[in-house]
Each structure stands twice: as structure tokens, then as C-alpha cells.
Amino acid sequence: MSKPTNESISSGNVQQFLTFVLNDETYGVGILHIREIIEYDNLTIVPLMPDFISGVINLRGNVVPVINLARRFEHQAKEVGKRTSIIIIDIEDQDGESVEVGMVVDIVNEVIELADSDIAAAPMFGAKIRADFIQGMGKIDDKLMILLDVNHVLSINELSAITNIADELTTPSKSDTL
Amino acid sequence: MSFTKREDSNQKKGICVLDASPDMTIYCAANNLAEIKGYYAEFNHFELNLSDVEEIDSSGIQLLLALKQSATKDGKQVFLNAISNPVAEVMDVLNIRSHFDWIQPE
Amino acid sequence: MNDETDYLAEGRQVFVEESSELLQQAEYILLKLEDEPDNDELINDLFRTIHTIKGSAGLFGFDDVVAFTHVAESVMDQLRDKEIFLNDDLMGLLLDSRDQISQLVAHALDNAEVPIGDSLRETGEELLKNLHQYLDIKTPNSSIVITAESELKVLTESEIALELTEPESEKVTNDYWHISIRFNRNVLANGMDPLSFFRYLETVGDIINMTTLTTDLPSLNDINPEESYLGFEISLASTASKEAIAEVFEFVLADCQLQILSPRSKLSDYTQLIYALPEENIAIGETLVASGALTEDELLKALEYQNVDIDKQTIVTEENITLDKITNALMDDVIIDKNIVDASNVDTALDKQKQVKEVEQQSVRVNAEKLGDLINLVGELVISSAHTELKAKQTEQAELLETVENLTRLVEEIRDATLSLRMVQIGDTFNRFKRVVRDLSKDMGKKIDLQIVGGDTELDKTVVEKISDPLMHLIRNSLDHGIEKPNIRTANGKSETATVKLEAYHDSGSIVIEITDDGAGLNPEILTAKAIENGIISANQQLTLPEIHRLIFAPGFSTAKEITNISGRGVGMDVVNKNIDALRGQISVNSELGEGTSFTIRLPLTLAIIDGFQVQVGQSSYVIPLDLVEECIALDEQQAKKGEYINLRGEVMPYIHLSEIFNDEDSLNSTLDKPGRRYNIVVVEYAGQKAGLVVDELLGEHQTVIKPLGKVFQNLKGISGATILGSGEVAMIIDVPSLIRRVV
Structure with a gap:
């Protein structure tokens, strides 16, 4: 996955998106957020985490969390198949620090270009995922595709906050400190 | 053009009175030296009149100092009598009046 | 710029x-x-x-x-x-x-x-x-x-710059700048007249004395009238900076040797000057006296400083650096402003200071970040080497194995050497407390003697930085609550002056810091009452003495009857405990009523790499910090089913199944699959508490480079970090203290 060049960003109002399939639905994610795409392999489960956190992987010496996107959308997750991949996304946490997070998808498709005119606002309701996860709707050949807002989908604040709740739920009630 | 021996220089007494030319800068240094050297071989007692000197620089001062220093070493005598303002100014900057013997104390 | x-x-x-x-x-x-x-x-x-x-x-x-x-x-x-x-x-x-x-x-x-x-x-x-x-x-x-x-x-700034090297050296009484200048032979031929510089010099100050030296002047016969032979020693009264004075000579810098000594320079600077100048030392010395730069006495002393002679070069070089900077700046057509002057000054001064320092300690100052990067890289190297070793073993090629073994050994040496770079003595941190103890004891009207033992014990700088605050708190606490007032001490037959001892030593791969006082000690009755009052324990709970002592680490516990400004407001010891936990260390307390209290802190030497004990639970590998592992024992199904405690050589020890704690379905299922299987228990000990962790398999020791898990997992309990195994897979590091707290 090569990084987009500056020309592709600045040339008019065209944006590039990587499209992928999850549960037979096609989604797009802005290419600027994407660090790389890797095979689904060697994932280590982190105990006591909610099921939308698949675990962690070793990405060149760094331990990177991997999100099960289907579960994050509160859909059923498909079995891991040959084409299951992890898209490594670069996001900023609340402190402005860059954090790498992986998300598991069924199939990675291609990079497409969408003009601003091909992007519609997110629908207020009726979508299969949370409205704030949607950055917009991309239109290709009269078909609509959800363009993800990764900052919300992978919000560190939210992921770790949920962890907290999950932890409290699964931890047996603690005895007194002593 | 440079150091001119006065006619009243007393050959007998071996006193050579020299009038320095207006230019005692690097541009005339070689010439000045050559002339002084000439007189130096001939005389043992010098009186230098520097009142016509309009321009003097380090090389000129250096020449005077060399003359005085060689004379001291060789047992000859060098006196300064009059000096012009430019010479006085330079001598004061370098604080070298005391390096010389003067005919008329300033 | x-x-x-x-x-x-x-x-x-x-x-x-x-x-x-x-x-x-x-x-x-x-x-x-x-x-x-x-x-x-x-x-x-x-x-x-x-x-x-x-x-x-x-x-x-x-x-x-x-x-x-x-x-x-x-x-x-x-x-x-x-x-x-x-x-x-x-x-x-x-x-x-x-x-x-x-x-x-x-x-x-x-x-x-x-x-x-x-x-x-x-x-x-x-x-x-x-x-x-x-x-x-x-x-x-x-x-x-x-x-x-x-x-x-x-x-002036430059004066200070010069003073930095030997500030203790005697200074001359001369209030003027001293300038020594020797023009090169070719200066006249290059179209420059020394005289013009002196005239210019008068614009930055008053020439108090000028000595023209004719020592080098040849005889009339030998002189080249177009060469320059004169030397000059100048006393200058000026408030200008050294650079401003040097600037006077900027066009002739390449054609002269210029030395500038600031007013009241050190005598040794003059010594250096005398030796650096081409003329006879005595002659130049007399010139300096004659010109008023030195007194006779000062000259004698200056000449006595012969041993300083070795530094003859320093002043000259220093001068050159400064002047070069100006020349360069001029070449770049940049107007000299205060910044440049400052920078060059700073340069020289700091350089000199550094030089002195380096000679003193033979050490180099390294950016902490660079060192951190190096340690991280070595961490990678350790992982990579483990991976290589694993692969080599699979090939079963003897030669390859031998080479790899060598490599592994070297990597370990590199690791140790690298980690030692960040080791610093704890003494500096200890010494800081002297002041605290002094001030506080005066404030409180107590007499305290602080003893420091083992200040040369080394540990990782990052650990030192983080241990300072907890130590401070413990000491304040000891002074405030532990040490009695002198009259009470004497009444109790103790010496008026109390002793607080700070001691550090190494013990099996850890550093141990002990804070001992001979104060009043912890009163179990008061502790218990307080804990009940604060709802930390229930009234009918029976605790052993060590357990009672540990109550002081419980959140919200404070025994001070009134809040003093010395030890905190009920946040205190629990924060200390947490901080030490975060360093993967442990703290214990030992106290005898009336005799004193002793806190023992045990810390890992470094935070980056630890020795780990690798175990398997279900499909996952976990690493337990080896220094917390006591032993491994086997447990049969019958014993395992009896409940939550086993009898460990007469001691009752609680145990937990990691598979349950971590809710590992694979492991739980396999347990059901295989009746009659044996269990492995890893006995861990933390803060004097033992517990058993039941695992599926023991995989042995493993050198562990600790990787942070990142913010997503910041609220996760029971796991303290991650590590990368030789195979490249990630394994979780078990947070033993939090698990022990859960079962005890």
C-alpha cells in the first residue's frame, strides 16, 4: 500500500477511498488514514476485553490492538477466511498522539476516487451502523456505499472506556483491600 | 626625494642632519630605507628633522625605531629635533616618544 | 541566523x-x-x-x-x-x-x-x-x-566566559582589559596599517597604556621595510564586550595573533599569556608590569604558575574559535549583533566547562532520548536474537547452532552493557533528602540525624526519577508521624536525636531501598481503630500484625490526628504503594511499637527488559515476571477440586486458575476434556503474600522486552504489559500484584 501523493489530494475535489467488504456489505475508508494492510495472522488474544477487540499483533516490534469491525458494528462476525485482512489505521487519540489500530475486514477490494459531488451526507437513520460512524455515503454506479469515519469507529476514548465497563462486569467482585 | 642631507651638516664632527620627506609611508619605505642605510654607513651622529612629514605609518615609525635601535647597538647616535603633528600623533598613539633621544625636549 | x-x-x-x-x-x-x-x-x-x-x-x-x-x-x-x-x-x-x-x-x-x-x-x-x-x-x-x-x-559576559575554567584561581587587580597583539610580517604588504586599528580601538575605550615592543625589529641592514615587526601590549579601559573589542581587529584577524584578557582576569590567564607570547617570559612580564597590567607581586606569582604551562594552547585556541566565528559571520555578510556575540560566548564558555567536566569525570553527556532509542533497539535485537535461536534449533544444524549461541551471548552482553549506560547512583536522590530532613526537623522541633548508606548503588535513571517522590513521602511521613519530639524521646529512654537511615543495596537482580527510623513505631490498635472508622476493614475482622501494618497503604487511610502540611491529607501511603507498583516494585513495612518503623522497597533494576517465566493457558502464552515467581508445583485433580486453597508445606495458600480469571474458553474446555490431568501451579509472591496461579503448561524462562499495551488497554486489570516472543507472537505479561490482591 503506497501512500497517496500530494497531487492526488490536492487535485480538485477528488478523494481516494479504500473499499472493503464486511458481512457482504461494501465500505470505504479514506486513504489518508491507512498505514498498511496485512494478512490476518498471529493474533494474540487479550483476556478480559470485549469481543469487538480481537487482540493484539506484533507490527514490526510494536504491539498494536486489532478491532473486530463487525462486532464493533454489533453485527455477527464471519469466520476468519483466506481473504480476511487487517487494515492498519493511523488515528489521533484525545491527546493528539498518533496511535495505530488494526481493524479486521473480510475482503479488501480496491482504491477508488470519489468526487465531492459523489459523496452524500450521512443519513439520519436507517443505516445498519451507528450514525456517527458514517462520514458520508459514496455513490458508485448508482449504488451507495458507507464511507467510515474512523475517528469515531476507532475512538480510543470509547474503546478504552468500554474496556472499563467490560472489565468491571467480568471481574469478580473484589474483596476488601485487605 | 626622501631623506635629504642638509648642507650645514658638519662633516668634521660627523654629524648628519637629515630632513625627512613628507611621505613616510609604506609607499616610500624601500626608498627611505635605502637612503638612510646610505647615510648610516657614512655617519655616526644623526639629527632627524621630521617637521615636514605629512604622512607617516607603521612602516615609517618602524624605520625610525630600527635606525635608533641599530645606532644604540653600533654606538652611534640618533637625535630627533622637530616633529610634525602627524608624527607626534602617531608617536603618542604608540607611546614611543621615550624610545628616542631628543635635541629639544618637547 | x-x-x-x-x-x-x-x-x-x-x-x-x-x-x-x-x-x-x-x-x-x-x-x-x-x-x-x-x-x-x-x-x-x-x-x-x-x-x-x-x-x-x-x-x-x-x-x-x-x-x-x-x-x-x-x-x-x-x-x-x-x-x-x-x-x-x-x-x-x-x-x-x-x-x-x-x-x-x-x-x-x-x-x-x-x-x-x-x-x-x-x-x-x-x-x-x-x-x-x-x-x-x-x-x-x-x-x-x-x-x-x-x-x-x-x-561583562565575556569576562565571565573566561572565568569559568578556574574560578578559584587568584585574580589580578588590574581593572583594564589587556590586549596583546602581534601582527604578521605581511600585514603592511596586505595594505593594512596596525596604527589604524589602534585609532579605531580608541572608539571602544580609552587606551590607558600602550607598549610598543621592538624586540623583533631587525637591524637596519636586515630589515625589510615593507614587513611588520612591532608588537603591542595595550591596557584598555572599556565597558565593551570582549567580542566588541575583538571586532576592532576584524579585518586583520587573519594577519595577527590577538589575545584579549578581561579586567580582573585570573592570574593564571596572564601566566598563559606570558608563555604564549613569542618574547622572553621575563621581558614580557616586565612589560606587563611597566604597563600596569600586573603588579610585581602578581608577575612573580604568575611566573610561578609554570605548571599551568601545559594549558598554553587553550587560551590561544579558545581565542581562535571566538574570532573565527566573527570572521565567518562577517564573510556571510551578516551584521554582528548581540546574538552572535552571545552565542560565541556561550560556545566558548560551555565548551570550556565541558572540557573541564570531561576531564574530571571522564564522562560524556548523552541525550536521554538517544539513549532511550538505543535501549529500544537493543530490545528489538534481543527479540530478534531469540527468534533466530528458535529457528536455528529447528534446523538442528550443529554449526549454525554454535554460531547462533555465540550471537545470543553477545546480544546478552550488549543488552547488559546498554542497560548499564542508563544506570545512575541513587546517592544524588538520597542527598536531596538531607535538606528536607534538615528543614522539616527544624520546623517540627525534632532532632534528626539522617544516615545514608549505599549511595553508590546504581539503578536505571528512569526508575530513579520515579522513585524520588515516593521516597520523599515516606521520609516526610516518618518525620511527621514516626519520630517523637525530643522530650518524649528522652522520657522514653531514647536518645534525644532520632536516626533516620536511608539504605540502598542490590539483591538478586533487584535494588532494595530501606527507610528505617527509630521512632515511635506503628501502633496496631490505632491502625485497626482507624481502619474500622474509615470502613477499610470491618470491626470483627481478625488481622495478623503484618496485615495491620499494611493497612497504612490502604486508600483513604491517614493516622495524623490533624492534617499537617508535612505529610499529606490522607492521600499518601496508598499513592506511594501505587507508584511503586507501577515500577513493578513492592513495598513492605515492618514496625515495632516504641522501637521504630522500617519500609523496604524492592525495585527492578530496569524497566525495559525483565526476566520472565513463560506459561501457557489455552491457546495463549503469558509471561510472569521471574522475580515474583517462587516455585512451580504440580497439583492433581483431587487437590484442585478441593477449593480455593492448597496446603503448601503447612502454609495455607490461595490459588486461582488463570483460565478462569482470564475467561479463557479453550483452556476451560480442555480442563473438562481431560479428566485426571495434572495441574501446574506457579507460586508467586508479592508483598509477603503468596498465591498460586494455575496454568496449563510451563514453558520456562524467557527474556522479556516489555512493550506497553497502549491506551486502548489502559483500564485493563490483571495484565501489566505485553512482550514479543521469539516466534514474533505477542504474549501478555501478568500483573501479579493485582491478581494477588484479587485472591487474598
């Missing part, structure tokens, strides 16, 4: 580090002086540190710092000359002055543009008034006692 700005920033950073070191040193020396008030060496050292701070601050134009420090320094100078002597008052005053300097430095670094605040200024004025008393009493006729402000003018 950017370079210059960077340069300043860099110099500033060095100043930040150095001044804090020096201030710490000053405090240490002062405290030591309290015990040995007649130690001249200490007084000299003290003077030197303060003097250096003043010098460096001057370079940056931190006038407030310089003005204040100067007065403090003058008092220290009086001390040095034995015109005044140390007493309690002066000691307190000097300590307060040190603090004031520290505040002023901090202020200057934070916002030099803003005038200092009222309270800081008032404190300063008060201190100055007191300091001046010492100066006034002892030198009634001296003209040295001028206000700080007027003194400032005399202290």
Missing part, C-alpha cells in the same frame, strides 16, 4: 541541566558544611558552584540571577578568606539564598521577559539585606560592597 538561534537553545539546555546540577551540589555542600564548618575544601567547592552559576547565567543575560548570585558569592568569598565564619544564621541564610537562586533560575528559564513576581522579589530583597550585613560588617572600608546593580556592569 537559525544556526545561531539553535545554538543558543542548545546552550540554554546545557545551562538548564548544569544549573540544576550545580544548585543541587551547592545544597549538598552546604549541608555537609553544617557538619564540617571548617572544611576549606567544601567552602571552595561551594564558592565554585555558585560562581559558575553566576557565570553561566550572565551569558544568557539572566540579570536577576547574576545580581543576586553575585552578592551570595561575595559572602562565600568572605568565608573563603576567613573573614567571616559559618554559624547557624549564616547557614540558614546561605541555604535560603541557594533556594532563591534556584527560583530565579527557574523564573529566568520560564519567562525571562516577565519581571520577577513580588514575593520572589521581596524574598530576594530580604535575603540581600541579610547578606549585605555580612559584607558590611566584615569589610567596612571596602569598596567591594556596592549594590548588585553597579557591580553588574563590571561583570
